[in-house]
Each structure stands twice: as C-alpha cells, then as structure tokens.
Amino acid sequence: SSATRARSRLIASARAVQEAVLAWSAAEVGPSLLVELAPGAAPSTSTEQDGINAIHFIREDWPFDAGKLAVTVAHRDPRTFELFEIDVAINADDFVWSTKPVPDPGTYDLQNAITHELGHVLGLGELNAHPDATMFGEIREQEVSKRDLNASDIAALDDLYRGVRFDDDDISAIGCQNLPSAGWQPFGSLAVFLLGWRRRDRGSRFKEAIPTSP
Numbered sequence: 001s002s003a004t005r006a007r008s009r010l011i012a013s014a015r016a017v018q019e020a021v022l023a024w025s026a027a028e029v030g031p032s033l034l035v036e037l038a039p040g041a042a043p044s045t046s047t048e049q050d051g052i053n054a055i056h057f058i059r060e061d062w063p064f065d066a067g068k069l070a071v072t073v074a075h076r077d078p079r080t081f082e083l084f085e086i087d088v089a090i091n092a093d094d095f096v097w098s099t100k101p102v103p104d105p106g107t108y109d110l111q112n113a114i115t116h117e118l119g120h121v122l123g124l125g126e127l128n129a130h131p132d133a134t135m136f137g138e139i140r141e142q143e144v145s146k147r148d149l150n151a152s153d154i155a156a157l158d159d160l161y162r163g164v165r166f167d168d169d170d171i172s173a174i175g176c177q178n179l180p181s182a183g184w185q186p187f188g189s190l191a192v193f194l195l196g197w198r199r200r201d202r203g204s205r206f207k208e209a210i211p212t213s214p
Contacts, residue, residue, distance in 0.1 A: 010037075012099035016111035017055060023115050023134075023147060027154050030122055030161040047087040049075040055088040055114070062093035069095055069139055070113050072120035088117045103142045112146040113139055124156050 014037050021033045035055070047056065047063075064071045068091060075085040090097070090113070098107035119135045126137035130152040132145065139146065 009099070013057070013110060016099045017114050019111050019147070020114040020118055023149055024118055024122060027149060027157055029154065029157040033118060033121070047071070047073040047089050049085050051085060053086050055090065055117075057090045057092045057097075059092045062089075062091050064089065064091070066091075066094050069108060070117050072117050086121055088114070088121065090114075090117075103144070106141060108139065108141060109144050109147070112144050115149075116146050119153065122157065123160050124153070127152050127156060 017035055021035050025032050070091060071089045073087045073089065074083060075087075076083045090110075096107040097110045097113075098104060099110050103109045115134055116139065124135050127133040127135040128137050130136055130150065133150040133152040134146040134148070135153050135156065136146075
C-alpha cells in the first residue's frame with residue numbers, strides 16, 4: 001500500500017540520518033549529535049526560528065537558491081554569537097534523493113548530503129582545497145564518498161574544538177555548491193528530525209563557531 005511504502009521511505013531516511021550522525025560521532029571531537037524522529041510532528045517547510053532544531057525535507061516551494069541541494073541555517077545573537085537554533089533544509093523540490101546503498105543515476109545520496117550538512121551544524125565551513133573531504137563544497141549525483149570523514153575533516157574539527165591548527169587557507173562558510181541533477185521526482189512523505197547535542201568537553205566553542213551556510 002502507499003502507506004507502507006511511505007513508512008519504508010521514512011525508515012530508510014531515518015537510517016541515513018543516523019548513519020551520518022555516527023560518522024561525526026566516531027571522530028570523538030566536539031559536541032556529540034543526538035537525532036531522533038519527531039513523534040507526531042507536522043511536516044514543516046520553514047527554517048524560521050521556532051525553538052526547535054530540525055532537519056526538514058522540503059518538497060514544495062523551496063525557499064533558497066534552486067541550485068542548492070541543502071542549506072544549514074543557524075539562528076544566533078549577532079553580538080554574542082550565542083546559538084539559539086539550527087535547522088537543516090533538504091531540497092526535495094528540485095532534486096531526487098536516494099537511500100539505496102548504490103544510488104541510481106540521476107539521484108543524490110541522502111546520507112552523503114546529510115553528513116556534509118552536519119559538518120556545518122558542528123561549525124565547519126567548506127574545505128574546498130580538499131576534494132576528498134566530506135566538507136568539500138560540491139556533491140555529485142550518485143556520490144557516496146562523503147558518507148565517511150576524511151583526515152581533513154577531522155583535522156578541521158581539531159582546529160575548531162581543540163585548538164590544533166589546521167593549515168588551510170580555503171576554509172569558507174559560503175554553503176554547498178552542488179552540481180545540478182537531471183531532474184526530479186517526488187521523494188515521498190516529508191520527514192522531520194529533531195537535532196540536539198551534548199558537550200564532550202568544557203572547552204568546546206560550539207556556540208561561538210556555528211556559521212550560517214546560505
């Protein structure tokens with residue numbers, strides 16, 4: 001039935017998000033992320049500040065640049081940089097998403113993209129001098145290499161949270177530049193995931209370091 005298929009897609013999406021979280025957790029640097037499926041939450045298409053950290057799949061009326069696969073939005077005090085809220089929006093309006101182990105031609109791997117966006121959640125910008133990094137700013141159709149962190153990603157986390165200098169002149173927080181897809185089809189039902197975090201150490205600069213990725 002359609003309900004069964006929608007449920008299967010939802011479970012597959014939740015699994016992809018959880019695997020992305022585990023990739024960053026394995027680095028054991030900075031805050032550890034906590035993600036759960038929002039129980040009974042009405043699908044939201046807004047990243048406006050509402051007091052809830054969330055990952056949204058937006059199927060209609062994508063509010064950002066149509067060339068973006070995903071956008072991470074941080075709400076913070078412009079004077080103190082205190083973080084109030086952070087949301088991740090996934091563009092299911094203009095792109096086709098896959099949760100298969102090997103994505104079909106013309107689709108983008110959800111776990112691959114979420115892993116990249118969670119790097120922005122943790123405060124990292126694009127590592128455009130490192131094409132093999134998860135935080136490299138381009139994502140291609142069928143790409144899965146960003147599912148796992150590269151040594152450059154971990155070094156950037158060390159720089160951010162432990163003060164270990166990462167020598168890279170091309171770290172930016174411009175956002176994700178994604179190569180266009182061949183077209184799109186409906187992804188299915190929307191899923192809303194709640195994001196949270198806990199500190200691993202007292203010295204983390206989490207609140208001060210989160211950029212807004214347009």
